[in-house]
Amino acid sequence: MFGKGASSSKSMEIIGSEKKFSVLIVDDDPIIRKIHSALLSKFTKEIQEVKNGKEAVDLCRSGASFDIIFMDKEMPIMNGLEATKELRAMGVNSTIVGVTSCDLSSERNDFIAAGQNQCYEKPLTIEKIKSLLSELNKNN
Amino acid sequence: MVGTDLRQQLNNYIQSMRDQGILDSQFQSVQALKTEENPHFVLETITGFCSDADNGIAQMTRYLEGPVVDFTNLTGLSHFLRGSSSSIGGVRMALACRDLRRASEANNKQGCIEGMARLKHEYNSLKEGLNNISQIERQLIGNAQRGRQ
Numbered sequence: 001m002f003g004k005g006a007s008s009s010k011s012m013e014i015i016g017s018e019k020k021f022s023v024l025i026v027d028d029d030p031i032i033r034k035i036h037s038a039l040l041s042k043f044t045k046e047i048q049e050v051k052n053g054k055e056a057v058d059l060c061r062s063g064a065s066f067d068i069i070f071m072d073k074e075m076p077i078m079n080g081l082e083a084t085k086e087l088r089a090m091g092v093n094s095t096i097v098g099v100t101s102c103d104l105s106s107e108r109n110d111f112i113a114a115g116q117n118q119c120y121e122k123p124l125t126i127e128k129i130k131s132l133l134s135e136l137n138k139n140n
Numbered sequence: 141m142v143g144t145d146l147r148q149q150l151n152n153y154i155q156s157m158r159d160q161g162i163l164d165s166q167f168q169s170v171q172a173l174k175t176e177e178n179p180h181f182v183l184e185t186i187t188g189f190c191s192d193a194d195n196g197i198a199q200m201t202r203y204l205e206g207p208v209v210d211f212t213n214l215t216g217l218s219h220f221l222r223g224s225s226s227s228i229g230g231v232r233m234a235l236a237c238r239d240l241r242r243a244s245e246a247n248n249k250q251g252c253i254e255g256m257a258r259l260k261h262e263y264n265s266l267k268e269g270l271n272n273i274s275q276i277e278r279q280l281i282g283n284a285q286r287g288r289q
Contacts, residue, residue, distance in 0.1 A: 031189050031224050038173040038181060074219055101223035123166055123227040 022046035026056045027072040036124050053083025066094045073100045081114040088115035150276045157269045167229030179281050186270045189228050196221050215244040233262040
């Protein structure tokens with residue numbers, strides 16, 4: 001999907017033209033979901049949103065799968081770290097990206113220990129998403 | 141042309157808010173998400189943000205003014221509003237939320253009272269500016285729709 005073995009610039013072209021990756025946005029803030037969804041729609045049309053970690057877990061348990069899950073940290077019912085641990089325990093191997101309003105440097109270890117692949121400080125930007133996709137391309 | 145003047149007026153107004161530190165570049169990132177298919181994106185985002193902020197601040201005031209301060213929920217809501225305000229570019233409001241959260245996490249009632257007052261002040265400034273932006277946006281959308289007819 002991410003052009004295995006391709007250079008990063010060629011991979012971005014592939015991503016830009018195919019737009020075949022799926023994304024799940026997990027955040028309790030409807031404004032964040034709206035903005036992040038609009039941002040991500042520039043890269044893919046396959047976007048779903050849920051408002052807490054439990055809904056994300058239930059969705060994946062029902063059989064839905066996503067290439068990338070953008071996971072907020074602090075949410076009611078089930079927070080992002082708990083949801084990530086649950087998803088990994090279920091065998092979900094999506095790329096999980098933590099997104100937080102807190103000081104990222106102090107929280108990075110928590111995110112990685114929970115099983116997330118990467119983390120960003122809110123809000124997401126076009127540049128952060130391009131950087132993430134480029135990194136995923138290299139790793140794949 | 142009227143449209144160009146209005147657009148320039150909008151840009152100038154947003155720049156003045158940036159010069160005052162009320163908004164940062166994130167607001168222009170939000171503007172860039174407006175499309176022909178969704179010309180109301182900025183308006184909808186502003187309306188949604190202000191509605192959430194109005195309700196959130198009212199609730200936080202109740203948590204703070206109750207017989208026993210509910211620091212837990214106050215912390216949670218200040219964090220929530222920090223995320224919202226930073227996503228729309230409301231940098232000073234986001235900082236006020238951060239400081240209020242720190243006071244709340246420390247169970248510092250006086251700090252929370254002062255932090256709440258500051259948050260309300262910053263939100264009122266931001267809200268006034270966003271409402272002015274919304275007015276110009278509505279005019280721009282109306283002009284564009286009339287131009288297509």
